[in-house]
Amino acid sequence: MSAILDACSKPGTAASGSETVQIARPDNPVTLPMNGEPIATDTPIEQGATLQILNWSVYMWKYVINQFVQQYGDNGIKFSGITTFNNMDEGVQKLQSGKIKADVFFPTIDVLGKLVAADLLQPLNHDLIPALQHDNWAAFQNPYYDQGWRYSVPYTIYTTGIGYRRDVIPDDVIHGMDNPWSILWDPTHKGKVGVYPSYRDVMAIALMKNGITDLNTSNDADLEKVRTDLLAMIDAVSPRIAYDASYNKLQNDKFSVTTAWSGDVVAGWSYAAPYTEAAYKGFGYWFPADRKGPIDNDLIAIPKNAEHPRLAHEFINFWISFRHAMDNFSWNGYQPPQTKADVNALTHTQGLYNKQSSSWAAPADYVSPWMPDAVVRESDFGIGYREGPLPADVDDHWHQIWSEFTAGVGS
Structure with missing residues (x-):
């Protein structure tokens, strides 16, 4: 047992x-x-x-x-x-x-x-x-x-998307990208990329970047793409792992772009000194407009x-x-x-x-009014992609990839 x-x-x-x-x-x-x-x-x-x-x-x-x-x-x-x-x-x-x-x-x-x-x-x-x-x-x-x-x-309830500094990445830039998930691999932001210490969510974003919507995949080819992309992320942007990536370190200019749960970015205003609306307007949240993302x-x-x-x-x-x-x-x-x-x-x-x-x-x-992507609707649960339980052998494979990634990442 x-x-x-x-x-x-x-x-x-x-x-x-x-x-x-x-x-x-x-x-x-x-x-x-x-x-x-x-x-x-x-x-x-x-x-x-x-x-x-x-x-x-x-x-x-x-x-x-x-x-x-x-x-x-x-x-x-x-x-x-x-x-x-x-x-x-x-x-x-x-x-x-x-x-x-x-x-x-x-x-x-x-x-x-x-x-x-x-x-x-x-x-x-x-x-x-x-x-x-x-x-x-x-x-x-x-x-x-x-x-x-x-x-x-x-x-x-929450979605998993991208948190970003709007003074570094304007709204129209990230919303205008063909594949906004790929912004976490953009060398422009090297040293300023944060990811959660959550293997399921970070690996789900790598899957989404590759157009793979089965966030519970056991397919070896899918998981090899995730592995390759995560190792490539290390070389491209030197990411750092932080639980508070999108509600604290983003607001305090430790990161410019992060993996983000919608609720973390919504709550981040209380970390944005001097705690004014003007200060917090510098931070945004992206999630696919068609709502086809992790939820x-x-x-x-x-x-x-x-x-x-x-x-x-x-x-x-x-x-x-x-x-x-x-x-x-x-x-x-x-x-x-x-x-x-x-x-x-x-x-x-x-x-x-x-x-x-x-x-x-x-x-x-x-x-915040400039973060409509962070609002979750009941209909989203019939559109978005869920992270469910994994069979033990599949979960082991996921963890092996995650361990290889974290071995090369700072915090």
């Missing part, structure tokens, strides 16, 4: 044993097996509990967490901090170690089935999470990767060893309800799939975080 998690958390290993992980795709939806039953609806909220969260770094507004704690003050709920990780490999390793007994964990789609196969997650009680059906897009009521949402709910969503799940499973259900329901989801969005820049949110108004609607921070930052909308 542990070998299954090894396959998704450690380069250079392969799964073995009798456990089988079904490979979910939009055209091959998967119903994950039930590992026991969800907690009973009448399970009491754990009294005096300290909420334990295992999540990506800089991905939750603590103000909203404290709002949850206050709402459940009569139960003596406390919160001391978030245990964080900078990529999914690290997050899975921390969960698998058992040293952290998180109440909620924030996985990606590609590892969900492996976590279930390793019995590291517990099934959800739908009666305790009514906000999913009340407030979230229909696309997530029965997702392909978790039919019947047995183990997960959607957290945020995905992150998840919230409850670990099997959670010490406060009823509290975890309450937290999930709170976090994906309209007001709290949008308040968090105003801080972390990552759009939630909220039915009541008018996607056409996001570029001219101010969120709670900026309203509270107006003493030090210019008014900022949920999404």
